[in-house]
Amino acid sequence: MMKKSSIFPGVLIVSLLAPLLGQHAPPTLTSTVPLGGQRGTSVTLLLDGTNLGEVRRILFDHEGLEAVIEKQQELPNPRKMMEGQTRALILDGATRNRLWVRVDVDESVPADLYHFRVWTPLGVSNPLPFAVGAFPEAEETQFNDTPRKAQPVTLPVTVRGDISSTGDVDHFRFRARQGQHLAFRVISAPLGSILNAELQLLEGSGKRVDGCVSRSGKAAFLSCEIPERGIYMVRIADKNRVGAMSGYEYRLEAGEFPLLEGVFPLGVQAGRETRLKVWGANLGDGGTVAFTAPGGQAGRVVPLAVLPASNRIPLAVGAHSEALEREPNDSRETAQQVSWPVTLNGHVHSSAGDSGSSGPDQDLFRFEARKGQVLVLEVEASRLGSSLDSLVEIRDAEGRPVRRAEVRCLAQTEVVLSNRGSIQGSMRLGSTEDLALDDYLMVGSEIVQIKAMPRGPDDDTRLKSIRGVRQALFGTTAEGHAVGDPVYKVRLFPPGTRFSANGMPVFHLNYRNDDGGPGYGRDSNLEFTAPEDGTYLVALRDSRGQEGADHPYRLTIREPSPDFRMEMPSRRSGRISRDAGDSTHFNLPAGGRLTVDVTVYRRDGFDGEVRVQMENLPPGVTAGNAVVPAGSDSTVILLEASRDASFAPTRVRIVGRAEVNGRELIRSLENDPGILLALNTVSDLNVAVDRQEVRLEPGKEARIRVDIDRLGEFQGRVPVNVRNLPYGVRVMNVGLNGILVTKEESSRVFTLYAEPWVKPLVQPIYVVARVETNSPNPLEHAAAAVQLQVTGNPVAER
Numbered sequence: 001m002m003k004k005s006s007i008f009p010g011v012l013i014v015s016l017l018a019p020l021l022g023q024h025a026p027p028t029l030t031s032t033v034p035l036g037g038q039r040g041t042s043v044t045l046l047l048d049g050t051n052l053g054e055v056r057r058i059l060f061d062h063e064g065l066e067a068v069i070e071k072q073q074e075l076p077n078p079r080k081m082m083e084g085q086t087r088a089l090i091l092d093g094a095t096r097n098r099l100w101v102r103v104d105v106d107e108s109v110p111a112d113l114y115h116f117r118v119w120t121p122l123g124v125s126n127p128l129p130f131a132v133g134a135f136p137e138a139e140e141t142q143f144n145d146t147p148r149k150a151q152p153v154t155l156p157v158t159v160r161g162d163i164s165s166t167g168d169v170d171h172f173r174f175r176a177r178q179g180q181h182l183a184f185r186v187i188s189a190p191l192g193s194i195l196n197a198e199l200q201l202l203e204g205s206g207k208r209v210d211g212c213v214s215r216s217g218k219a220a221f222l223s224c225e226i227p228e229r230g231i232y233m234v235r236i237a238d239k240n241r242v243g244a245m246s247g248y249e250y251r252l253e254a255g256e257f258p259l260l261e262g263v264f265p266l267g268v269q270a271g272r273e274t275r276l277k278v279w280g281a282n283l284g285d286g287g288t289v290a291f292t293a294p295g296g297q298a299g300r301v302v303p304l305a306v307l308p309a310s311n312r313i314p315l316a317v318g319a320h321s322e323a324l325e326r327e328p329n330d331s332r333e334t335a336q337q338v339s340w341p342v343t344l345n346g347h348v349h350s351s352a353g354d355s356g357s358s359g360p361d362q363d364l365f366r367f368e369a370r371k372g373q374v375l376v377l378e379v380e381a382s383r384l385g386s387s388l389d390s391l392v393e394i395r396d397a398e399g400r401p402v403r404r405a406e407v408r409c410l411a412q413t414e415v416v417l418s419n420r421g422s423i424q425g426s427m428r429l430g431s432t433e434d435l436a437l438d439d440y441l442m443v444g445s446e447i448v449q450i451k452a453m454p455r456g457p458d459d460d461t462r463l464k465s466i467r468g469v470r471q472a473l474f475g476t477t478a479e480g481h482a483v484g485d486p487v488y489k490v491r492l493f494p495p496g497t498r499f500s501a502n503g504m505p506v507f508h509l510n511y512r513n514d515d516g517g518p519g520y521g522r523d524s525n526l527e528f529t530a531p532e533d534g535t536y537l538v539a540l541r542d543s544r545g546q547e548g549a550d551h552p553y554r555l556t557i558r559e560p561s562p563d564f565r566m567e568m569p570s571r572r573s574g575r576i577s578r579d580a581g582d583s584t585h586f587n588l589p590a591g592g593r594l595t596v597d598v599t600v601y602r603r604d605g606f607d608g609e610v611r612v613q614m615e616n617l618p619p620g621v622t623a624g625n626a627v628v629p630a631g632s633d634s635t636v637i638l639l640e641a642s643r644d645a646s647f648a649p650t651r652v653r654i655v656g657r658a659e660v661n662g663r664e665l666i667r668s669l670e671n672d673p674g675i676l677l678a679l680n681t682v683s684d685l686n687v688a689v690d691r692q693e694v695r696l697e698p699g700k701e702a703r704i705r706v707d708i709d710r711l712g713e714f715q716g717r718v719p720v721n722v723r724n725l726p727y728g729v730r731v732m733n734v735g736l737n738g739i740l741v742t743k744e745e746s747s748r749v750f751t752l753y754a755e756p757w758v759k760p761l762v763q764p765i766y767v768v769a770r771v772e773t774n775s776p777n778p779l780e781h782a783a784a785a786v787q788l789q790v791t792g793n794p795v796a797e798r
Contacts, residue, residue, distance in 0.1 A: 123587025156255025267316030620645030
């Protein structure tokens with residue numbers, strides 16, 4: 001067992017904070033080399049970042065990882081970022097630093113991915129990854145791009161390398177024995193790398209070895225039985241033949257180790273033992289394993305490892321009975337009869353037992369439903385590593401598509417200025433004269449909904465999104481749109497509705513879904529309401545017409561189960577190199593306040609109130625209770641630290657509670673390791689408002705003044721925003737820069753407006769000032785809560 005050492009024994013910590021040019025920037029880590037090390041050894045990291053002076057401690061998320069700063073250096077800092085529409089120059093007080101840090105990796109630390117941060121008087125930094133491996137480590141040389149120049153290594157080994165330029169290829173040469181079953185695994189995406197790796201096994205002559213099993217992409221692997229004793233090479237490249245000096249790093253594990261390549265079914269029913277078929281390299285005698293997921297894990301994805309030293313692959317845990325697809329089932333006549341609720345496990349893959357129908361495989365399942373019965377059909381495939389890009393469609397007993405709605409166009413405009421992809425949450429439209437909040441728009445075959453109108457002629461129309469990804473509605477799928485594509489304002493009507501001509505098209509919408517939207521990726525998710533009592537078919541296929549043994553899926557047919565989950569929207573004001581893992585942290589000013597945004601994603605029709613609390617707060621910190629109103633999707637928690645607060649970085653939790661059908665649902669943040677809360681002992685400003693309560697009538701305006709008290713040497717401008725505004729209440733006439741207190745000002749008056757249809761409500765809102773820095777990590781200060789009251793009756797219908 002390696003002897004544990006204390007943090008920084010005998011290290012003199014020298015302040016690296018230079019005389020201020022302006023505001024203080026939070027500590028920020030930008031890069032680390034290397035990105036990991038072998039357990040039971042020590043490795044020296046070279047850390048670059050800003051404001052890494054006066055480091056109190058380096059925080060790892062495993063107690064078997066300890067760090068000692070051996071050397072530190074302040075570097076020239078020429079970076080000056082241009083920010084905002086006005087392109088104002090930001091001069092913050094950040095120093096650029098380099099630290100040499102020895103990391104002692106205890107031999108008991110499991111081989112896995114971990115993260116670390118630095119803790120300074122300004123708070124904690126963003127995290128960077130650190131991978132712990134089981135094998136000796138070797139550094140790639142940059143002259144191994146041909147078989148003749150292959151770099152010699154001894155197996156087992158973990159190679160630390162990178163694809164440093166377009167077309168770059170790395171070769172590693174080793175000796176192997178006949179009959180060895182060698183495994184190769186690439187770790188890249190968890191390190192923040194964008195490498196899509198591709199592996200090949202070559203003979204010493206450079207000829208490719210046949211019979212290997214491989215997968216390329218973000219989780220690339222290769223396994224192969226060595227045909228005869230001799231010299232071999234493994235070749236790694238980006239499958240798209242791209243590369244760069246940074247961003248394409250990898251760790252390549254090579255040796256005779258357990259490699260789990262696949263599993264079927266892709267999931268299990270909670271609380272029941274399931275025999276799983278597994279395959280891979282060096283897995284021992286078993287081709288099947290027994291697995292039981294606890295009952296409380298239904299709806300989750302858990303890691304599956306068949307041996308202590310093997311890698312882990314995702315396994316879904318379901319709540320319903322499970323069944324296997326039975327071939328042939330690719331036609332109306334051979335459709336497999338099922339009773340819901342059920343999860344069906346199958347493959348989109350033709351086999352010798354198929355009915356012989358032409359074209360790629362599709363799987364059909366027959367089920368019964370009553371008129372008005374609502375069912376949810378959801379696919380789990382791509383999210384679990386399958387190559388399937390699913391498409392599901394509801395058909396009647398005769399195999400005809402079932403109509404969902406008639407889509408009538410009421411007004412027309414077009415996409416202008418620039419093409420838009422399938423993700424962006426806004427579009428620039430030629431005219432918005434006939435549009436309003438909540439209107440539905442049809443662009444191509446995609447239906448979206450307006451979330452916010454443009455703030456001026458040079459602004460976009462914002463569309464309802466989840467995690468910044470545009471949300472397509474009514475089973476439609478988000479698409480790319482070109483300049484000039486028509487955009488229609490639409491209303492949906494029951495199937496068969498007839499309309500008088502208005503010079504615009506009428507679209508027919510069937511029960512069909514390709515991509516389920518944010519959170520589903522390429523997997524389908526469809527809600528179906530049976531128009532009549534009867535028999536229906538669900539058809540599942542690959543949207544690209546592909547098929548194969550690598551196209552497994554789980555198809556669940558169930559009734560709606562109202563529920564919710566919580567997430568925290570990204571707070572980054574820029575991109576941090578290799579920022580991976582838990583990036584949720586807050587640096588709370590001593591004697592100050594900040595806000596924590598929480599987003600609720602509702603499922604299967606849940607529309608009720610959610611009460612949100614923060615737990616496990618450190619001494620001297622208080623948090624207000626927050627509520628997500630019925631029908632809303634977000635709320636804000638106000639955190640406040642006393643002036644004499646003093647605490648080490650602490651993990652706090654956010655918990656949401658709601659009543660659903662007479663029972664209480666309790667949910668925490670998705671993948672919640674806890675939020676890291678730290679104290680920032682240096683403040684650049686105080687922010688206050690001129691009132692603690694504001695009354696607003698529908699269709700009317702109200703004014704609020706925000707006051708900024710700059711501290712120390714900070715003299716910069718201060719952007720301000722208002723958070724937790726109810727839907728239909730907005731800040732008026734602020735331009736593209738929002739509310740901005742210029743460097744010559746100490747206050748600004750802004751105007752709130754309530755749409756005429758807003759109903760009476762009482763809700764706290766929060767005025768938040770941002771200190772602009774060159775760090776992607778935001779630095780914010782909040783005023784005390786303002787209680788907003790909308791009084792009086794709406795003067796218009798929504």
